[in-house]
Amino acid sequence: MRSTTALTRTASGARPGAALPDGPARKLAAVAACALLAAGCAEAGTAGTAGTASGGGGGAKTPVKVGLVYSRTGPLAAYGKQYLDGFKAGLSYATKGTGEVDGHRIEFEEQDDAGDPAKAVSAAKDLIGKGYKVLAGSTASGVALQVGPIASQNKVLFISGPAAADKVTGLNKYTFRSGRQSYQDIRTAASFIGDAKGKKVAVLAQDNAFGQANVAAVKAVLGSQGATVEQVLAPPSATDLTPFATQAKTAKPDLLFVAWAGDSASALWTALNQQDVFADTKVVTGLDLAASYPLFGPAGDKISFLNHYFDGAAGTPVEKAMTEAVTAGGGRPDIFTPDGFTAAQMIVHAVESNHGSAEDTSALVKALEGWSFDGVKGRTTVRAEDHALLQPMFQVRLTGAGAAAKPSVEKTLTADEVAPPVTPMAG
Known part of the structure; x- marks a missing residue:
């Protein structure tokens, strides 16, 4: 049975949350800039809340719940931490430090898949059962290819992360990606x-x-x-x-x-x-x-x-903002930090386009299709036809x-x- 521990997190990368394991970074190799299938380990999850209620009584509004299913442990834990650091920094950036969209808090719950597709599917189903309409994460390609169909079957928005498999692009209308592909x-x-x-x-x-x-x-x-x-x-x-x-x-x-x-x-x-x-x-x-x-x-x-x-690769204003937030939170930007940052930008844009609601997932999909924005690496576009993320x-x-x-x-x-x-x- 999956255990979930409540943990309050801020959207701003300027304040570190509870410590997450760095993972076996020394065991991760240099070669393909990508995530891959990995054997699973522990199966713990944490819940997080981003931001605070707005001064205008926004705390009474229904929060937007986002499920992050990623490698918190296992061989890809270092990638997962980069993704999470980027996501928190991106959420702060996209909401201008409030953690809110139209007075609705963006709350995220973390679920650890340890790189194991079976655990990821179980976590996704658990989150969907709790009423989550937005899922993000997927450090590993094998995970993304299993979670994508679950998202489509249940009509929830899914934004895959570092997973590089090309098959994620065009997988279904509810599946997007916040990283590059093979x-x-x-x-x-x-x-x-x-x-x-x-x-x-x-x-x-x-x-x-x-x-x-x-x-x-x-x-x-x-x-x-x-x-x-x-x-x-x-x-x-x-x-x-x-x-x-x-x-x-x-x-x-x-x-x-x-x-x-x-x-x-x-x-x-x-x-x-x-x-x-x-x-x-x-x-x-x-x-x-x-x-x-x-x-x-x-x-x-x-x-x-x-x-x-x-x-330091991009030299953009958005990269500078990400770097400042991640560094202030005790981290350091790395290969997949932008993937988490971009995922947060996409989620905030989709929810903002729908006046702070994530209930109509078809509307969230429509808001993202064809959207072009300034990302960490420069001008970035979500291609409408197949949801490929076009980037430098x-x-x-x-x-x-x-x-x-x-x-x-x-x-x-x-x-x-x-x-x-x-x-x-x-x-």
Whole structure:
């Protein structure tokens, strides 16, 4: 039976709430800037209340309840904390520090899925049973793909977070996303090699939902441009990665795209370096959270990085506001902090468009479709046709090693340059 502990939180990132576990950040690897399937751990949840009643008697108005289903524990806990920090900062920003929309408090309850789709589905059903009309979160792709259909069946708004699987886009009319998707990663990777016609590309990834999504995206992007695409997939549980590094080298690709996350990443980069893969091919991968930078070791300055976000990447006024709020709350912006911030912006906009009510979820959906706004990374648009989130992406270089490793933006790709093709809405 799920236990829920009441905990009051403020919307402002300027005041830290009760401490949340940082999670095993040192075990999270640098490689794919994404979330993936993960084994579940603890199953605790906390409830939170954002903001206070307005001076005009707004406390008597019905609050808007938002359910956050994300990885508070488990292998993706560090990603989850970034998301939560961003959400609180975004809620404060979007409501101008009040935590209210038209006098209605935005209240959020946290449910921990630990990266386990079964736990996420159970938590979503629990929240829906309590009358929640808005769900957000989903650190893992496997979670988002299970929660999305539940949202559609029950006609509740669902805004997926860091989960990168392309299938989340166009999943159904009630499902949106506040982060980027694998296709945008691949479009950014493709920008490193220019004309792909006649080129050979290999994808080195884990054999899970995230890895398979990256293979499909590489085939869709580079394959359609005339490249030959091969795949090298390793079991997520594999610890000896030399055989897979050897396969990648033997393939002799012009471009090796690495999509990886988890505590085996350091071993992977060691294996690739030992096999001298970098001497024969251009290696592209995603730059993950800051704690993972040292895991690249000597390979760090040999890699071409695509990037969703790192602290300081965008240089926008909204990024500055997010950074100030998160820092004041004792945190530090990282790769998925904008995903939480953007989710809060989307929720507040949808509720505001409906005069402080979340009861008519079809109206919430309509308010978000086609909405363009200033986000952390710059101008951001919710595409009406399939709910893809159109946003800039970055080419990044990592300099220095170990604790001294620092990222810098080499090029910013516009939202149009990395936009995925329109996906027919499935439901």
